Amino acid sequence: MKHLNYILLCLSLLFTSNTFALEQKYHGSVLPVIAAFKAEDKTAIAAHIRYPLKRQYPLPDIKNEAEFINRFDEVFDEELVAVIGSSNINTDWDNVGWRGIMLNNGVMWVDTDGKVIAVNTQNTTEQAHAEKLIAQDKQSLHSSIKTFQKPILDWKTANYRVRIDNLGDGNFRYVSWSIDKSPSDKPDIVLINGNITFEGSGGNHHYTFKNGRYSYVLHVTIIGCDTSSLGWLEVYKDDKLLLSDAVISAVNKAN
Incomplete structure:
Protein backbone atom coordinates (compact mmCIF):
# COMPACT_ATOMS: atom_id res chain seq x y z
CA MET A 1 0.00 0.00 0.00
CA LYS A 2 2.86 2.35 0.83
CA HIS A 3 4.40 1.78 -2.61
CA LEU A 4 1.00 2.25 -4.29
CA ASN A 5 0.50 5.59 -2.55
CA TYR A 6 3.97 6.71 -3.65
CA ILE A 7 3.20 5.76 -7.27
CA LEU A 8 -0.13 7.60 -7.16
CA LEU A 9 1.60 10.69 -5.73
CA CYS A 10 4.19 10.65 -8.52
CA LEU A 11 1.50 10.26 -11.17
CA SER A 12 -0.46 13.12 -9.59
CA LEU A 13 2.57 15.42 -9.64
CA LEU A 14 3.32 14.46 -13.24
CA PHE A 15 -0.27 15.14 -14.29
CA THR A 16 -0.31 18.48 -12.48
CA SER A 17 2.97 19.53 -14.11
CA ASN A 18 1.71 18.64 -17.57
CA THR A 19 -1.62 20.33 -16.93
CA PHE A 20 -0.18 23.71 -15.97
CA ALA A 21 2.98 23.82 -18.11
CA LEU A 22 2.62 25.84 -21.31
CA GLU A 23 2.81 23.54 -24.31
CA GLN A 24 6.15 23.61 -26.13
CA LYS A 25 4.52 24.72 -29.40
CA TYR A 26 3.59 28.06 -27.79
CA HIS A 27 7.05 28.81 -26.36
CA GLY A 28 8.11 30.53 -29.59
CA SER A 29 5.22 32.99 -29.20
CA VAL A 30 5.98 33.92 -25.60
CA LEU A 31 9.77 33.75 -25.17
CA PRO A 32 10.55 36.79 -27.42
CA VAL A 33 8.02 38.83 -25.41
CA ILE A 34 9.67 37.82 -22.13
CA ALA A 35 13.11 38.63 -23.58
CA ALA A 36 12.01 42.12 -24.70
CA PHE A 37 10.74 42.93 -21.20
CA LYS A 38 13.80 41.42 -19.54
CA ALA A 39 15.98 43.72 -21.68
CA GLU A 40 13.63 46.65 -20.89
CA ASP A 41 13.75 47.46 -24.61
CA LYS A 42 10.75 49.70 -25.33
CA THR A 43 11.25 49.52 -29.10
CA ALA A 44 11.33 45.72 -29.05
CA ILE A 45 8.30 45.60 -26.76
CA ALA A 46 6.42 47.99 -29.07
CA ALA A 47 7.02 45.56 -31.94
CA HIS A 48 5.28 42.83 -29.93
CA ILE A 49 2.02 44.75 -29.43
CA ARG A 50 -1.18 44.11 -31.37
CA TYR A 51 -2.62 47.55 -32.20
CA PRO A 52 -4.80 49.17 -31.21
CA LEU A 53 -4.01 48.22 -27.61
CA LYS A 54 -7.18 48.79 -25.59
CA ARG A 55 -7.07 50.86 -22.42
CA GLN A 56 -9.80 51.45 -19.86
CA TYR A 57 -12.22 54.25 -20.73
CA PRO A 58 -11.83 57.24 -20.72
CA LEU A 59 -8.22 56.57 -21.72
CA PRO A 60 -7.78 56.41 -25.50
CA ASP A 61 -6.56 53.17 -27.03
CA ILE A 62 -2.93 53.08 -28.16
CA LYS A 63 -2.94 53.11 -31.96
CA ASN A 64 0.65 52.46 -33.05
CA GLU A 65 4.27 51.86 -31.99
CA ALA A 66 5.20 55.54 -31.71
CA GLU A 67 2.24 56.27 -29.46
CA PHE A 68 2.99 53.15 -27.43
CA ILE A 69 6.57 54.22 -26.73
CA ASN A 70 5.33 57.69 -25.76
CA ARG A 71 2.77 56.22 -23.33
CA PHE A 72 4.85 53.24 -22.22
CA ASP A 73 5.10 54.31 -18.56
CA GLU A 74 1.32 54.65 -18.37
CA VAL A 75 0.88 50.97 -19.19
CA PHE A 76 4.00 49.33 -17.77
CA ASP A 77 5.56 50.49 -14.52
CA GLU A 78 8.87 49.07 -13.27
CA GLU A 79 7.17 46.40 -11.20
CA LEU A 80 5.10 45.03 -14.10
CA VAL A 81 8.10 45.09 -16.46
CA ALA A 82 10.05 43.07 -13.89
CA VAL A 83 7.20 40.58 -13.43
CA ILE A 84 6.97 39.94 -17.16
CA GLY A 85 10.72 39.87 -17.73
CA SER A 86 11.30 37.37 -14.92
CA SER A 87 8.26 35.20 -15.67
CA ASN A 88 8.70 31.44 -16.03
CA ILE A 89 7.51 30.05 -19.37
CA ASN A 90 6.50 26.77 -17.72
CA THR A 91 4.68 27.95 -14.62
CA ASP A 92 3.47 31.53 -15.16
CA TRP A 93 1.93 31.24 -18.63
CA ASP A 94 -1.09 29.24 -19.75
CA ASN A 95 -2.87 28.69 -23.07
CA VAL A 96 -6.61 29.45 -22.90
CA GLY A 97 -7.76 28.32 -26.34
CA TRP A 98 -9.00 30.96 -28.77
CA ARG A 99 -8.59 33.71 -26.14
CA GLY A 100 -4.81 33.42 -26.30
CA ILE A 101 -1.99 32.84 -23.81
CA MET A 102 -2.23 34.51 -20.42
CA LEU A 103 0.34 35.53 -17.82
CA ASN A 104 -0.48 35.10 -14.13
CA ASN A 105 -4.20 34.42 -14.56
CA GLY A 106 -4.82 37.28 -16.97
CA VAL A 107 -2.46 40.13 -16.04
CA MET A 108 -1.35 40.18 -19.69
CA TRP A 109 -2.42 38.25 -22.79
CA VAL A 110 -0.41 37.25 -25.87
CA ASP A 111 -1.74 35.68 -29.08
CA THR A 112 -0.14 32.77 -30.92
CA ASP A 113 1.67 35.23 -33.20
CA GLY A 114 3.59 36.57 -30.19
CA LYS A 115 1.66 39.85 -29.98
CA VAL A 116 0.42 41.36 -26.72
CA ILE A 117 -3.35 41.73 -27.08
CA ALA A 118 -4.35 42.90 -23.58
CA VAL A 119 -2.82 44.37 -20.43
CA ASN A 120 -5.34 44.19 -17.59
CA THR A 121 -3.67 46.49 -15.06
CA GLN A 122 -3.67 50.22 -14.40
CA ASN A 123 -0.76 51.89 -12.59
CA THR A 124 -0.71 55.22 -10.75
CA THR A 125 0.49 57.17 -13.81
CA GLU A 126 -2.40 55.92 -15.92
Whole structure:
Protein backbone atom coordinates (compact mmCIF):
# COMPACT_ATOMS: atom_id res chain seq x y z
CA MET A 1 0.00 0.00 0.00
CA LYS A 2 2.86 2.35 0.83
CA HIS A 3 4.40 1.78 -2.61
CA LEU A 4 1.00 2.25 -4.29
CA ASN A 5 0.50 5.59 -2.55
CA TYR A 6 3.97 6.71 -3.65
CA ILE A 7 3.20 5.76 -7.27
CA LEU A 8 -0.13 7.60 -7.16
CA LEU A 9 1.60 10.69 -5.73
CA CYS A 10 4.19 10.65 -8.52
CA LEU A 11 1.50 10.26 -11.17
CA SER A 12 -0.46 13.12 -9.59
CA LEU A 13 2.57 15.42 -9.64
CA LEU A 14 3.32 14.46 -13.24
CA PHE A 15 -0.27 15.14 -14.29
CA THR A 16 -0.31 18.48 -12.48
CA SER A 17 2.97 19.53 -14.11
CA ASN A 18 1.71 18.64 -17.57
CA THR A 19 -1.62 20.33 -16.93
CA PHE A 20 -0.18 23.71 -15.97
CA ALA A 21 2.98 23.82 -18.11
CA LEU A 22 2.62 25.84 -21.31
CA GLU A 23 2.81 23.54 -24.31
CA GLN A 24 6.15 23.61 -26.13
CA LYS A 25 4.52 24.72 -29.40
CA TYR A 26 3.59 28.06 -27.79
CA HIS A 27 7.05 28.81 -26.36
CA GLY A 28 8.11 30.53 -29.59
CA SER A 29 5.22 32.99 -29.20
CA VAL A 30 5.98 33.92 -25.60
CA LEU A 31 9.77 33.75 -25.17
CA PRO A 32 10.55 36.79 -27.42
CA VAL A 33 8.02 38.83 -25.41
CA ILE A 34 9.67 37.82 -22.13
CA ALA A 35 13.11 38.63 -23.58
CA ALA A 36 12.01 42.12 -24.70
CA PHE A 37 10.74 42.93 -21.20
CA LYS A 38 13.80 41.42 -19.54
CA ALA A 39 15.98 43.72 -21.68
CA GLU A 40 13.63 46.65 -20.89
CA ASP A 41 13.75 47.46 -24.61
CA LYS A 42 10.75 49.70 -25.33
CA THR A 43 11.25 49.52 -29.10
CA ALA A 44 11.33 45.72 -29.05
CA ILE A 45 8.30 45.60 -26.76
CA ALA A 46 6.42 47.99 -29.07
CA ALA A 47 7.02 45.56 -31.94
CA HIS A 48 5.28 42.83 -29.93
CA ILE A 49 2.02 44.75 -29.43
CA ARG A 50 -1.18 44.11 -31.37
CA TYR A 51 -2.62 47.55 -32.20
CA PRO A 52 -4.80 49.17 -31.21
CA LEU A 53 -4.01 48.22 -27.61
CA LYS A 54 -7.18 48.79 -25.59
CA ARG A 55 -7.07 50.86 -22.42
CA GLN A 56 -9.80 51.45 -19.86
CA TYR A 57 -12.22 54.25 -20.73
CA PRO A 58 -11.83 57.24 -20.72
CA LEU A 59 -8.22 56.57 -21.72
CA PRO A 60 -7.78 56.41 -25.50
CA ASP A 61 -6.56 53.17 -27.03
CA ILE A 62 -2.93 53.08 -28.16
CA LYS A 63 -2.94 53.11 -31.96
CA ASN A 64 0.65 52.46 -33.05
CA GLU A 65 4.27 51.86 -31.99
CA ALA A 66 5.20 55.54 -31.71
CA GLU A 67 2.24 56.27 -29.46
CA PHE A 68 2.99 53.15 -27.43
CA ILE A 69 6.57 54.22 -26.73
CA ASN A 70 5.33 57.69 -25.76
CA ARG A 71 2.77 56.22 -23.33
CA PHE A 72 4.85 53.24 -22.22
CA ASP A 73 5.10 54.31 -18.56
CA GLU A 74 1.32 54.65 -18.37
CA VAL A 75 0.88 50.97 -19.19
CA PHE A 76 4.00 49.33 -17.77
CA ASP A 77 5.56 50.49 -14.52
CA GLU A 78 8.87 49.07 -13.27
CA GLU A 79 7.17 46.40 -11.20
CA LEU A 80 5.10 45.03 -14.10
CA VAL A 81 8.10 45.09 -16.46
CA ALA A 82 10.05 43.07 -13.89
CA VAL A 83 7.20 40.58 -13.43
CA ILE A 84 6.97 39.94 -17.16
CA GLY A 85 10.72 39.87 -17.73
CA SER A 86 11.30 37.37 -14.92
CA SER A 87 8.26 35.20 -15.67
CA ASN A 88 8.70 31.44 -16.03
CA ILE A 89 7.51 30.05 -19.37
CA ASN A 90 6.50 26.77 -17.72
CA THR A 91 4.68 27.95 -14.62
CA ASP A 92 3.47 31.53 -15.16
CA TRP A 93 1.93 31.24 -18.63
CA ASP A 94 -1.09 29.24 -19.75
CA ASN A 95 -2.87 28.69 -23.07
CA VAL A 96 -6.61 29.45 -22.90
CA GLY A 97 -7.76 28.32 -26.34
CA TRP A 98 -9.00 30.96 -28.77
CA ARG A 99 -8.59 33.71 -26.14
CA GLY A 100 -4.81 33.42 -26.30
CA ILE A 101 -1.99 32.84 -23.81
CA MET A 102 -2.23 34.51 -20.42
CA LEU A 103 0.34 35.53 -17.82
CA ASN A 104 -0.48 35.10 -14.13
CA ASN A 105 -4.20 34.42 -14.56
CA GLY A 106 -4.82 37.28 -16.97
CA VAL A 107 -2.46 40.13 -16.04
CA MET A 108 -1.35 40.18 -19.69
CA TRP A 109 -2.42 38.25 -22.79
CA VAL A 110 -0.41 37.25 -25.87
CA ASP A 111 -1.74 35.68 -29.08
CA THR A 112 -0.14 32.77 -30.92
CA ASP A 113 1.67 35.23 -33.20
CA GLY A 114 3.59 36.57 -30.19
CA LYS A 115 1.66 39.85 -29.98
CA VAL A 116 0.42 41.36 -26.72
CA ILE A 117 -3.35 41.73 -27.08
CA ALA A 118 -4.35 42.90 -23.58
CA VAL A 119 -2.82 44.37 -20.43
CA ASN A 120 -5.34 44.19 -17.59
CA THR A 121 -3.67 46.49 -15.06
CA GLN A 122 -3.67 50.22 -14.40
CA ASN A 123 -0.76 51.89 -12.59
CA THR A 124 -0.71 55.22 -10.75
CA THR A 125 0.49 57.17 -13.81
CA GLU A 126 -2.40 55.92 -15.92
CA GLN A 127 -4.85 56.47 -13.06
CA ALA A 128 -3.78 60.13 -12.80
CA HIS A 129 -4.29 60.58 -16.55
CA ALA A 130 -7.71 58.94 -16.28
CA GLU A 131 -8.79 61.24 -13.43
CA LYS A 132 -7.93 64.29 -15.51
CA LEU A 133 -10.01 62.97 -18.42
CA ILE A 134 -12.91 62.11 -16.11
CA ALA A 135 -13.06 65.73 -14.91
CA GLN A 136 -13.16 66.91 -18.54
CA ASP A 137 -15.81 64.31 -19.35
CA LYS A 138 -18.17 65.52 -16.63
CA GLN A 139 -18.15 69.04 -18.03
CA SER A 140 -19.52 67.80 -21.36
CA LEU A 141 -22.57 66.02 -19.91
CA HIS A 142 -26.14 67.06 -19.17
CA SER A 143 -26.48 68.34 -15.60
CA SER A 144 -28.68 65.39 -14.59
CA ILE A 145 -25.90 62.83 -15.13
CA LYS A 146 -22.74 64.70 -14.09
CA THR A 147 -22.48 62.92 -10.75
CA PHE A 148 -20.64 59.60 -10.85
CA GLN A 149 -17.47 58.01 -9.53
CA LYS A 150 -15.99 56.56 -12.69
CA PRO A 151 -17.02 56.31 -16.36
CA ILE A 152 -17.01 52.75 -17.69
CA LEU A 153 -17.75 53.12 -21.40
CA ASP A 154 -19.10 55.56 -23.97
CA TRP A 155 -20.21 53.91 -27.23
CA LYS A 156 -21.89 54.68 -30.50
CA THR A 157 -23.99 52.12 -32.35
CA ALA A 158 -25.82 52.74 -35.61
CA ASN A 159 -28.84 54.05 -33.70
CA TYR A 160 -27.75 55.06 -30.22
CA ARG A 161 -25.09 56.63 -28.08
CA VAL A 162 -24.81 54.72 -24.82
CA ARG A 163 -22.64 55.06 -21.75
CA ILE A 164 -22.22 53.28 -18.45
CA ASP A 165 -20.94 54.95 -15.29
CA ASN A 166 -20.04 53.53 -11.89
CA LEU A 167 -21.89 55.57 -9.28
CA GLY A 168 -19.91 53.92 -6.47
CA ASP A 169 -20.18 50.69 -4.49
CA GLY A 170 -20.74 48.69 -7.67
CA ASN A 171 -23.88 50.64 -8.62
CA PHE A 172 -23.79 50.96 -12.41
CA ARG A 173 -25.84 53.47 -14.41
CA TYR A 174 -26.97 53.11 -18.03
CA VAL A 175 -27.61 56.25 -20.08
CA SER A 176 -28.62 56.47 -23.74
CA TRP A 177 -29.50 59.00 -26.41
CA SER A 178 -30.64 58.63 -30.00
CA ILE A 179 -27.62 58.92 -32.28
CA ASP A 180 -28.54 62.44 -33.43
CA LYS A 181 -28.32 63.88 -29.90
CA SER A 182 -25.39 65.18 -27.87
CA PRO A 183 -24.33 64.06 -24.36
CA SER A 184 -25.12 67.60 -23.24
CA ASP A 185 -28.78 66.92 -24.11
CA LYS A 186 -31.14 65.35 -21.59
CA PRO A 187 -30.83 61.53 -21.91
CA ASP A 188 -33.65 59.48 -23.40
CA ILE A 189 -33.14 56.65 -20.90
CA VAL A 190 -31.42 56.49 -17.50
CA LEU A 191 -31.30 53.19 -15.59
CA ILE A 192 -29.45 52.40 -12.36
CA ASN A 193 -28.62 49.31 -10.29
CA GLY A 194 -27.05 47.43 -13.17
CA ASN A 195 -24.94 44.35 -12.57
CA ILE A 196 -21.79 43.03 -14.22
CA THR A 197 -21.09 39.43 -15.25
CA PHE A 198 -17.60 38.24 -16.20
CA GLU A 199 -17.09 35.56 -18.83
CA GLY A 200 -13.90 33.72 -17.86
CA SER A 201 -10.46 35.18 -17.13
CA GLY A 202 -10.01 36.94 -20.48
CA GLY A 203 -11.85 40.06 -19.36
CA ASN A 204 -14.93 39.78 -21.60
CA HIS A 205 -18.04 40.72 -19.64
CA HIS A 206 -21.51 42.21 -19.88
CA TYR A 207 -23.68 44.67 -17.97
CA THR A 208 -27.41 44.10 -17.43
CA PHE A 209 -29.99 46.76 -16.57
CA LYS A 210 -33.67 46.13 -15.84
CA ASN A 211 -36.61 48.39 -16.65
CA GLY A 212 -39.81 46.52 -15.84
CA ARG A 213 -40.14 43.69 -18.38
CA TYR A 214 -37.27 45.13 -20.45
CA SER A 215 -33.59 44.24 -20.09
CA TYR A 216 -30.71 46.22 -21.57
CA VAL A 217 -27.50 44.21 -21.95
CA LEU A 218 -24.15 45.63 -23.06
CA HIS A 219 -21.53 43.05 -24.01
CA VAL A 220 -17.89 44.19 -23.78
CA THR A 221 -15.21 42.46 -25.86
CA ILE A 222 -11.73 42.54 -24.32
CA ILE A 223 -10.31 39.40 -25.92
CA GLY A 224 -11.60 38.55 -29.39
CA CYS A 225 -10.55 37.88 -32.96
CA ASP A 226 -9.48 40.50 -35.51
CA THR A 227 -13.07 40.95 -36.73
CA SER A 228 -14.64 41.23 -33.26
CA SER A 229 -16.50 44.45 -32.51
CA LEU A 230 -15.85 46.41 -29.32
CA GLY A 231 -19.16 45.04 -28.10
CA TRP A 232 -22.88 45.19 -28.74
CA LEU A 233 -26.15 46.32 -27.20
CA GLU A 234 -29.07 43.95 -26.76
CA VAL A 235 -32.60 44.84 -25.63
CA TYR A 236 -35.02 42.16 -24.46
CA LYS A 237 -38.70 42.16 -23.53
CA ASP A 238 -38.96 39.27 -21.11
CA ASP A 239 -36.89 36.65 -22.99
CA LYS A 240 -37.59 37.97 -26.50
CA LEU A 241 -34.70 39.78 -28.23
CA LEU A 242 -35.93 43.10 -29.63
CA LEU A 243 -32.63 44.68 -30.66
CA SER A 244 -29.02 43.69 -31.24
CA ASP A 245 -26.87 46.67 -32.21
CA ALA A 246 -23.10 46.33 -32.72
CA VAL A 247 -20.77 49.04 -31.46
CA ILE A 248 -19.39 51.19 -34.27
CA SER A 249 -16.98 53.28 -32.22
CA ALA A 250 -15.85 54.07 -28.70
CA VAL A 251 -15.81 57.74 -27.77
CA ASN A 252 -12.37 58.26 -26.24
CA LYS A 253 -11.23 61.59 -24.91
CA ALA A 254 -8.10 63.19 -26.35
CA ASN A 255 -4.79 62.96 -24.50
